[in-house]
Amino acid sequence: MGIRVVCAGTFDHLHLGHVDFLKQAKVLGDELIVIVARDENVKRIKGLMPEHNETQRKENVEKTGIPDKVILGYTNKDIFLILEELKPDVIALGYDQRVSEEKINERLPKCRVVRLKPFKPDKYKSSYYRAKTK
Numbered sequence: 001m002g003i004r005v006v007c008a009g010t011f012d013h014l015h016l017g018h019v020d021f022l023k024q025a026k027v028l029g030d031e032l033i034v035i036v037a038r039d040e041n042v043k044r045i046k047g048l049m050p051e052h053n054e055t056q057r058k059e060n061v062e063k064t065g066i067p068d069k070v071i072l073g074y075t076n077k078d079i080f081l082i083l084e085e086l087k088p089d090v091i092a093l094g095y096d097q098r099v100s101e102e103k104i105n106e107r108l109p110k111c112r113v114v115r116l117k118p119f120k121p122d123k124y125k126s127s128y129y130r131a132k133t134k
Contacts, residue, residue, distance in 0.1 A: 002029060003031070004087065004088045005031065005091075010046070011037075021094055021119070024092065028092055028114055036054060036058045038075050094116055
């Protein structure tokens with residue numbers, strides 16, 4: 001069995017920044033599993049519903065052909081449950097994801113956490129796309 005990499009996100013308005021994020025995560029191991037955030041979790045965490053529903057967002061990530069597997073996250077508030085089940089060797093975090101690396105290390109001590117580099121964040125950020133559609 002090879003190195004399992006897991007990353008997660010909303011992936012609303014899938015753009016080149018997301019594609020770069022997925023590509024950076026993919027090269028960290030042999031298998032990339034992407035967790036797409038559930039609509040209700042996005043609403044709870046970000047305070048607004050994504051403009052594309054969870055099924056559309058999951059399909060868009062799958063269509064990139066980069067991940068080996070794309071799954072929807074769980075709907076409970078403990079984000080670590082799904083990670084404990086997936087047993088990743090590496091968790092790839094986006095440069096702007098507000099996730100505590102320390103908390104990941106507490107819950108998954110054998111897992112390496114890698115913070116990925118931004119890709120033209122002045123141009124490719126979902127909030128910019130959301131603003132354009134209003």
